[in-house]
Amino acid sequence: MAVFPKTESNVYDLAVHMMNGLNEHGDLYPSISLEARTALGTAIGTYTTARNAQAEAQAAAKNATINKNDKQDALEEEMRKILYLAEHDCIDNPGNLDYIGWSDRKPPTPLTKPGQPGELTPTYEGPGTLKLSWGKPVSGGSVSSYRIERSDQPEGGGIPGPWTLITTSYSETVTMENQPRGVEMQYRVIATNAAGDSMPSNIATVVL
Numbered sequence: 001m002a003v004f005p006k007t008e009s010n011v012y013d014l015a016v017h018m019m020n021g022l023n024e025h026g027d028l029y030p031s032i033s034l035e036a037r038t039a040l041g042t043a044i045g046t047y048t049t050a051r052n053a054q055a056e057a058q059a060a061a062k063n064a065t066i067n068k069n070d071k072q073d074a075l076e077e078e079m080r081k082i083l084y085l086a087e088h089d090c091i092d093n094p095g096n097l098d099y100i101g102w103s104d105r106k107p108p109t110p111l112t113k114p115g116q117p118g119e120l121t122p123t124y125e126g127p128g129t130l131k132l133s134w135g136k137p138v139s140g141g142s143v144s145s146y147r148i149e150r151s152d153q154p155e156g157g158g159i160p161g162p163w164t165l166i167t168t169s170y171s172e173t174v175t176m177e178n179q180p181r182g183v184e185m186q187y188r189v190i191a192t193n194a195a196g197d198s199m200p201s202n203i204a205t206v207v208l
Contacts, residue, residue, distance in 0.1 A: 015040070015044050019041055019044060022040070082100075112195050113195040115140035116137060117191050118134050134173075144193040147197075148168070149164060149188050150187050152180065187203070188202070188204070
């Protein structure tokens with residue numbers, strides 16, 4: 001069984017097909033009166049007129065938008081010229097810029113190094129595999145990346161060795177494989193950006 005079309009183009013195609021079929025083979029459909037056929041033809045015509053008007057309106061709206069954007073670009077260019085000259089005129093009294101709705105340009109805020117990463121938490125993920133998670137710094141500059149460092153305790157105990165870079169992360173979690181097993185290890189995380197390094201996170205002591 002046929003299903004009535006849902007898209008506009010398919011509805012129109014079916015309507016035209018119906019009209020052509022009724023005009024060419026009207027004797028096959030005695031229940032469909034001439035009045036009904038005329039009404040269908042009128043409906044197709046008024047729809048076509050409305051569709052064409054819509055297409056013209058859409059084209060006009062598109063052109064109007066392009067024209068408006070061009071005029072806005074021209075407006076912004078003239079505004080920038082005026083503001084540049086006004087800033088020069090008011091270099092000694094920047095408060096006078098308030099009269100034209102402008103203000104003195106503030107110097108860029110210098111980048112600061114990140115604050116200390118939040119609580120470092122280790123999670124055992126399997127033999128030799130360790131997941132570390134920590135909190136994003138709540139102060140300082142934005143973080144570019146995190147350095148994950150490890151210090152190993154010598155066999156038989158003693159003072160842990162120097163901190164060594166193990167990996168780098170761009171999020172607040174990292175999973176590391178092939179970590180030493182059966183020895184005590186200490187991990188810490190340092191946030192960094194172009195301004196420098198943060199204070200190290202708390203130390204997480206792990207034995208895998």
